[in-house]
Amino acid sequence: MSNADQPKPAANTQESALRGVLDPAWEEALLRGRDEAEGEAAQGSIEPELTALHLLRHLREPEALSMAELDRGWADIDHAIAPAKQRFWQQSWFRWLAPVGAAAAIALVVVRPGADMGGGSAAPAVARADDTQKRMADEAPLPPPAAAAAEAKSASVDEAEIEEELPSTAALLERQFEMLEPAARAKVGASVESERGSMRAALISNARGGGR
Amino acid sequence: MRGWIGKLGWGLAGLALGVGITVVSSSFAGDPQPPEDSQVLVALGQLMDTEHRRVDLLLDKGDVAGAIAALEELRRGPWPTRKVGGDASIQLRHDAYGRLMRLRLDHPEVDPQTPAKLLSIVEEGLGREAELVPDNVFTARLVAQKGEVLERLKRDDDALTAYERALDINRGLLDDLLGQGSP
Numbered sequence: 001m002s003n004a005d006q007p008k009p010a011a012n013t014q015e016s017a018l019r020g021v022l023d024p025a026w027e028e029a030l031l032r033g034r035d036e037a038e039g040e041a042a043q044g045s046i047e048p049e050l051t052a053l054h055l056l057r058h059l060r061e062p063e064a065l066s067m068a069e070l071d072r073g074w075a076d077i078d079h080a081i082a083p084a085k086q087r088f089w090q091q092s093w094f095r096w097l098a099p100v101g102a103a104a105a106i107a108l109v110v111v112r113p114g115a116d117m118g119g120g121s122a123a124p125a126v127a128r129a130d131d132t133q134k135r136m137a138d139e140a141p142l143p144p145p146a147a148a149a150a151e152a153k154s155a156s157v158d159e160a161e162i163e164e165e166l167p168s169t170a171a172l173l174e175r176q177f178e179m180l181e182p183a184a185r186a187k188v189g190a191s192v193e194s195e196r197g198s199m200r201a202a203l204i205s206n207a208r209g210g211g212r
Numbered sequence: 213m214r215g216w217i218g219k220l221g222w223g224l225a226g227l228a229l230g231v232g233i234t235v236v237s238s239s240f241a242g243d244p245q246p247p248e249d250s251q252v253l254v255a256l257g258q259l260m261d262t263e264h265r266r267v268d269l270l271l272d273k274g275d276v277a278g279a280i281a282a283l284e285e286l287r288r289g290p291w292p293t294r295k296v297g298g299d300a301s302i303q304l305r306h307d308a309y310g311r312l313m314r315l316r317l318d319h320p321e322v323d324p325q326t327p328a329k330l331l332s333i334v335e336e337g338l339g340r341e342a343e344l345v346p347d348n349v350f351t352a353r354l355v356a357q358k359g360e361v362l363e364r365l366k367r368d369d370d371a372l373t374a375y376e377r378a379l380d381i382n383r384g385l386l387d388d389l390l391g392q393g394s395p
Contacts, residue, residue: 099223169375170363173356174314176382180349183389184303191300192257195250202250 027053244346247298256297259286260304267311276319283312287333294341302341306350309337313357327364334358352381 027050034046065073088094247253263286270279286308292301313334316325325333334357342351359374 095219095222099225103228169379170356170360173353173359173375173378173382176379176386177349177353177356180382180385180389184349184385188300188303188307189257191298192253195247195253195300196257199250199254 245294245299245344247292247301248296249292252292252297253301256292256301256304260308263308264311276315277322280312280315280319280323283308283315287312287337294344299345302339302345303348303350305339306337306342306348306354309333310350310353310357313337313354313361317357317360327361330361331358331365334361347381347384349382349385352378352385355381 030046030049030053089098263282267279267282270276270282291297291305294302313330315322316330316333334354337354338351338358342355345351355374356378359371359378362368362371362374
């Protein structure tokens with residue numbers, strides 16, 4: 001063996017080692033050897049070596065996935081990491097809004113009737129108001145407005161009937177205005193007069209203060 | 213167990229918040245607003261008296277166009293805010309707009325306006341204060357006139373809503389009036 005031949009065996013050894021990792025013959029020999037040596041009893045005994053072999057192969061030559069396989073993989077991942085679907089009553093906003101809404105509804109029922117308590121119970125007040133409507137309706141040959149209007153709305157009466165109803169309601173409202181107008185003008189006039197009195201008193205007070 | 217107590221606590225906090233919001237908002241809506249500046253309300257009251265008499269005279273002469281022009285001039289304002297002039301100033305504004313709208317609706321041939329323009333005039337007159345001032349007949353009339361305009365615009369559902377609102381106001385006012393008259 002010459003000096004010139006000396007590095008060549010080393011290079012061959014390295015090449016064969018590299019090739020050995022990637023060479024499928026190595027794996028086949030390993031499997032064959034296991035089968036010959038121990039048969040069924042050795043099942044799984046070379047699994048760690050095979051796993052390491054597959055890993056080394058992959059590191060050397062990474063296996064590319066097709067687009068379809070990638071998409072399938074991402075779909076699996078998406079499915080695995082998707083948050084559990086919650087019903088609306090399990091959402092956090094519902095836990096806030098439900099009590100607030102319930103409280104508002106309760107307060108509307110409880111607080112608003114309290115405002116009418118000064119004039120007695122609600123039922124007589126409604127009855128008196130209805131009597132007033134009836135009396136006014138008798139005076140003018142007009143149909144009862146609110147009830148008729150509501151019925152027209154809910155029962156989906158034909159358009160011609162609604163058109164006949166609306167001017168009557170407007171006319172009734174104008175008659176109500178004529179009836180209520182004098183008292184309303186007197187009330188507003190009293191407010192203005194009251195403010196005029198306050199203003200006059202302030203002016204007199206200022207004038208006296210200025211004269212001193 | 214601790215989780216349930218926490219949830220109950222949040223629920224009670226929400227309940228208290230809801231009650232608070234409702235009570236505060238309803239109390240704001242019903243409060244009468246006195247004028248901040250007496251002079252403003254007094255001056256507006258005098259102006260309205262004068263203008264009503266002027267319009268009465270014009271109508272007696274049969275000058276509907278002149279009456280509408282006078283009320284249009286009045287409409288251009290300026291009008292005091294509710295804070296400065298109080299609820300009474302808003303009622304006076306609704307009164308002026310209501311008289312103008314009555315003339316415009318009864319005499320559509322004089323200075324004709326489109327229903328859309330009439331609706332904008334009514335809504336301008338009502339303003340945001342219509343929901344804040346105590347129930348009164350001037351606001352009710354303007355709301356009813358809004359219903360008439362909506363009816364002309366073929367918006368029957370909106371018209372019915374306006375009429376029902378006006379009727380509700382008048383029902384309460386009539387109830388008060390009858391309550392005062394009875395022993």
